[in-house]
Amino acid sequence: MANDASAVFDTLSPAVSKGSLADPFTPPADSALWRKNFLLGAATASYQIEGAVNEDGRLPSIWDTFSAIPGKVLAGDTGAVACDHYHRWEADIEMLASLGLEGYRLSIAWPRVMDAAGVPNRKGLDFYKRLLNRLKEKGITTFVTLYHWDLPQHLEDRGGWLNRDTAYRFADYADLMSRELAGTVDAWVTLNEPWCSAYLGYGNGHHAPGLANDRFATQAMHHLLLAHGLAVPVLRANDPASQKGIVANIGRGTPNSDSAADQRAAHLFEVQHNAWILDPLLKGSYPQDLFELWPGTEPLVLDGDMETISAPLDFLGINYYFRTNVASDGAHGFRDVPLEGVERTQMGWEVYPDGLRDLLTGFKKTYHNLPPIYITENGMASDDQVTDGHVDDTQRISFLKRHLAAVDQAIKAGVDIRGYFLWSLMDNFEWAFGYERRFGVVHVDYSTQKRTVKHSAELVAKFLKERKARA
Ligand code: FCB
Numbered sequence: 001m002a003n004d005a006s007a008v009f010d011t012l013s014p015a016v017s018k019g020s021l022a023d024p025f026t027p028p029a030d031s032a033l034w035r036k037n038f039l040l041g042a043a044t045a046s047y048q049i050e051g052a053v054n055e056d057g058r059l060p061s062i063w064d065t066f067s068a069i070p071g072k073v074l075a076g077d078t079g080a081v082a083c084d085h086y087h088r089w090e091a092d093i094e095m096l097a098s099l100g101l102e103g104y105r106l107s108i109a110w111p112r113v114m115d116a117a118g119v120p121n122r123k124g125l126d127f128y129k130r131l132l133n134r135l136k137e138k139g140i141t142t143f144v145t146l147y148h149w150d151l152p153q154h155l156e157d158r159g160g161w162l163n164r165d166t167a168y169r170f171a172d173y174a175d176l177m178s179r180e181l182a183g184t185v186d187a188w189v190t191l192n193e194p195w196c197s198a199y200l201g202y203g204n205g206h207h208a209p210g211l212a213n214d215r216f217a218t219q220a221m222h223h224l225l226l227a228h229g230l231a232v233p234v235l236r237a238n239d240p241a242s243q244k245g246i247v248a249n250i251g252r253g254t255p256n257s258d259s260a261a262d263q264r265a266a267h268l269f270e271v272q273h274n275a276w277i278l279d280p281l282l283k284g285s286y287p288q289d290l291f292e293l294w295p296g297t298e299p300l301v302l303d304g305d306m307e308t309i310s311a312p313l314d315f316l317g318i319n320y321y322f323r324t325n326v327a328s329d330g331a332h333g334f335r336d337v338p339l340e341g342v343e344r345t346q347m348g349w350e351v352y353p354d355g356l357r358d359l360l361t362g363f364k365k366t367y368h369n370l371p372p373i374y375i376t377e378n379g380m381a382s383d384d385q386v387t388d389g390h391v392d393d394t395q396r397i398s399f400l401k402r403h404l405a406a407v408d409q410a411i412k413a414g415v416d417i418r419g420y421f422l423w424s425l426m427d428n429f430e431w432a433f434g435y436e437r438r439f440g441v442v443h444v445d446y447s448t449q450k451r452t453v454k455h456s457a458e459l460v461a462k463f464l465k466e467r468k469a470r471a
Contacts, residue, residue, distance in 0.1 A: 039419030041103025052086035056123035066208030077434025107148035178238035229308035247317030252355030265334035284310035317376030322349035
């Protein structure tokens with residue numbers, strides 16, 4: 001039912017479509033969200049939705065390897081089938097369009113589109129061409145992420161992001177993609193969340209490739225940022241009309257007490273989560289406090305690298321999920337002190353919309369050259385069930401409303417925010433947590449691949465329809 005585009009508005013919960021229920025989502029009349037040019041969309045990522053990992057010449061990625069290792073992913077889940085989007089993309093795009101979403105952020109699987117020698121894989125490229133052409137036909141604004149964590153395994157076998165050469169291979173990949181796809185991409189995102197790739201992948205080992213060493217993390221970060229910096233001019237040359245940016249996840253750290261030590265701990269938390277990425281991009285240097293936290297981990301930086309990394313961006317993508325309450329660990333760093341009695345999601349993450357507003361307004365003060373911002377991910381996981389064909393995801397509706405209000409407050413405080421993408425269009429493979437954690441505004445039944453539009457998506461659709469009607 002929910003796969004049928006025309007049917008979506010007819011399947012709105014009867015009370016909602018008749019307007020007899022107080023609408024728990026629609027923003028207040030003075031919200032910037034009503035501006036027609038504020039882009040509202042949804043996001044996904046290749047490994048989390050595509051499946052078809054052995055089809056049409058796709059090569060293994062580090063996530064195929066990592067998820068196959070017992071104990072690395074909850075319940076032993078892998079992305080082998082995921083949402084089977086590789087085969088169901090047409091219906092999925094219909095669904096996206098039927099919800100009235102105006103933007104779609106997707107990612108390309110690097111191991112699908114070129115081999116170890118750099119030879120293009122036509123079948124893989126054609127998949128993305130078909131997808132992007134269809135989105136263009138539908139008038140949906142496309143944000144295309146080149147790297148959302150599925151590094152080709154053959155590159156990891158040569159050191160992955162610890163090997164400087166991977167940055168140059170990434171620029172070659174960006175070159176191929178922007179030559180092939182120019183004209184169908186509105187905005188290129190070089191990397192998704194380099195913090196996660198560097199720290200979770202090489203610093204604590206919770207993500208692929210599963211290495212755990214702080215020195216590795218800082219070096220991997222440097223090579224990731226270098227990859228970004230090398231790719232930007234390539235994208236500009238091949239596809240001048242599109243926007244170029246990068247996506248950073250940001251974390252709010254608040255001190256557990258007024259003590260100077262706890263205040264310092266909260267500062268160091270934000271240095272590690274935010275300044276580690278934003279300082280090199282926007283100031284051209286790493287924050288020295290990072291090396292107070294991790295003494296002796298300075299990466300090897302060659303002449304010219306910081307200039308390459310800090311070349312101007314057209315936009316900065318921001319992903320925000322939660323805040324962390326921290327105290328001093330008694331040495332150089334911080335430790336988490338989970339707060340009692342606060343609202344949490346299925347991930348255990350605290351719901352804290354003010355963190356998004358405060359970080360954004362803080363960045364505007366810290367970085368005088370802060371580019372225009374898109375919120376490229378925000379959302380939450382809940383244990384959603386389908387009952388009588390409906391999914392009542394009450395907590396998500398409230399979560400989205402409050403976070404959009406935080407975005408509105410940041411806009412009113414002068415931050416240039418141009419759009420917001422829900423994470424995620426549909427439930428999918430949530431990395432180390434597998435399929436148990438449901439982040440979608442559309443429910444996926446993994447045994448049948450049936451999609452069911454959740455109540456949150458119905459309300460977003462209703463709002464977008466109203467906004468369109470007023471324009
Ligand atoms: C972000 C990732 C995204 C998704 C959300 C919940 O860190 O970019 O793929 O897993 O978290």
